[in-house]
Amino acid sequence: MTSPVGDDDLMAWVDGRLSPERLRLVEAFLSEHPEVRTRLTCQMAQARQMCATFAPAAEEPIPAAMRVGAILERRRRPAWWGALAASLLLGAGFGSGWMSAQHFMPPSAGIGALAQEATDNYRVFSVDMPAAGEVAPDGREGLLRQASLRLGRRVAIPDLSRSGYRYAGGRLVATPHGPAVLFLYNNEQGASLVLMTRPMKIDKTAPMAATRQDDVARVSWALNGMGYSVVGSRSPETLHAVAEEAQRQLTHI
Known part of the structure; x- marks a missing residue:
């Protein structure tokens, strides 16, 4: 025989929404099925815990954008209004993403890319100077001929001795923008720097x-x-003076 108590009655018992007549019927059913009472008692405890957890949020005022009046106002706006709002949001998202990319991602072209490529090569080769120079200092003429041929432009090695650095060798290196030549220098204190072009x-x-x-x-x-x-691993001010000396010489090649 089908039980007079259904799932709806049991859920209503958990929520405390039974009429007195149905409550007596369900209580009698639960007395005969203690395992069901145990399960429902656990559900009741979980429901009370959730209510207690989210009670502060439930007491907060309804946000203005979610009030009935605001919703009706939005529905009265012309159809193009939604498209415009969506376009503005899309543009804002694209703009913020573009600015984030500009801020966080390495530059992909121009002077910024050159600086990054030189930095990457400095980190690789400066730790092993002067051995990292594929071409030793006495082979500079051969390096200059090879570099000028590969780069398609005349190349020169600046003399940075006035800035306290001696030429320690050089090598051709690859970059995402084609071949480059890397000149390595060090000073008497063991500090190193590179000039890439x-x-x-x-x-x-x-x-x-x-x-x-x-x-x-x-x-x-x-x-x-x-x-x-x-x-180089120097202060920008110190490095700027070295760069100015290199620039002065390279201007006349």
Whole structure:
């Protein structure tokens, strides 16, 4: 025989919504089925706990945008209003994403990209100077011929001895924008720096710009289609003076 107590009655018992007549009927059913009473008692305890947890939020006032009057007002607006709002939100999202990318992602072109490429090569090769110079100092003439051929432009090695650095060797390196040549220098205290140069597709002429990445400073500029970046673990001010000496010599090649 089908039980006179259904699931709706049991859920109503948990929620305390039974009429006196149905409550007596359900109580009699639960007396005969203690396992069901145990299960429902657990559900009742969980419901009370959830009510207690979310009671503060339930007491907060309804946000203005969710009130009936505000909803009706939005429904009375013309159809183009929603499209305009969606377009503005999309534009704001795109703009914030673009600005985040500009702020957090490495530059992909121009002087910024050159500085990053020089920094990456500095981190790789400066730790092993002067051995990292594929071409030793006495092989500079051969390196210059090879670099000038690969870069398609005349290349020169600045003399930075007035700034306290001696040339320690060089090598051709690869970058996302084509081949570049890396010149390595060190001083008597063991500090090292590099000067990297390559042709520029954009920012063909650009003033010196000093930037920093963690413990590495770099000063970069471009002149007549060639980009230059001096990188080292020095203060930007110290490195800027070295870069100015290099620029003075490279201007006349």
